[in-house]
Amino acid sequence: MAIQLDEIRAVAQRVAGSHHLEVVDVEFSGGAKFRTLRIYIEKDAEGRAKLAELAKAAEAGEGDEEAPQLPKGVPVEMLSGVTHEDCEQFARDFGTLLDVEDIIPGAEYTLEVSSPGIERKLTKPADYTRFQGSLVKLQTFTPVNQSRQFQGRLTRFEGNNLTLDLAAVKQKGKARKSAAAQDQTVEIALSNVEKASLIAEI
Incomplete structure (x- = not known):
């Protein structure tokens, strides 16, 4: 029997919204x-904004003792x-x-729910906008500058094209040779x- 992931995602988003969460x-x-169904969730935009405020207050030494402790060195x-x-x-x-x-x-399945973790997947355009300035690793469908594997800092996302600064991460294999022979940035659709x-940068 076919599993309709779009339908499952729609139901998950509906439930998440009622809890001020996002899928x-x-x-x-x-x-x-x-069979295992894994759902990765996070606080909604309002919840993440509150988290950022807590982090800023903690840095300024104004944090509430009862406020949740945020991991040091991890960008909020x-x-x-x-x-x-x-x-x-x-x-x-x-x-x-x-x-x-x-x-x-059909038969039984296991439901697992967790946060996406700090090395989360980037799955939609909004992710690339949100995480500009972060280190990312990616794989392309077709080679760019003779390589399909890249690691670098996401410096820009505009017009559905993203720019990586390859100098931010030590490259491996074909990507290293490509980076040495080419400019230290690469643009990928x-x-x-x-x-x-x-x-993760910790």
Whole structure:
């Protein structure tokens, strides 16, 4: 039986919105008896703004002792702000809705809900806008400057093209030879990005 990820994502977003959360990514893997549905969530824009305010207050020494402790050295924009309680509440409500609406037919499956982590995937154009200035690694569908693997700092995202500063990360393999022979920046069309994720800077 085919699993409709778009339908699952729509239901997940509906539930997430009621909890002031956003869905970052949806994955469904496995087969037969060992199927796993993974949902990655984060606080919504308002929740992330509050997190940024907490971080700024903590830096200024004005933090509330009861405020959640933020990891040192991690840019606040990379934090999801999601707690264990957020994941539990979302999983309970989302799981119930999936069962009631019978969205995942067939045998049992395992539902896993978590934050996307600091090395999160970049899955939509808004991610590239939001994480400009961050280190990223990506793979393209077709080679650019004779390479499909890149690591660098995302310096710009404009007109569905992204620019990476390759000098920000030590390159490997073909990418290193390409970077040595070419300019230290590369422009890649978003439509040519097969997969991309952040690189943690701690």
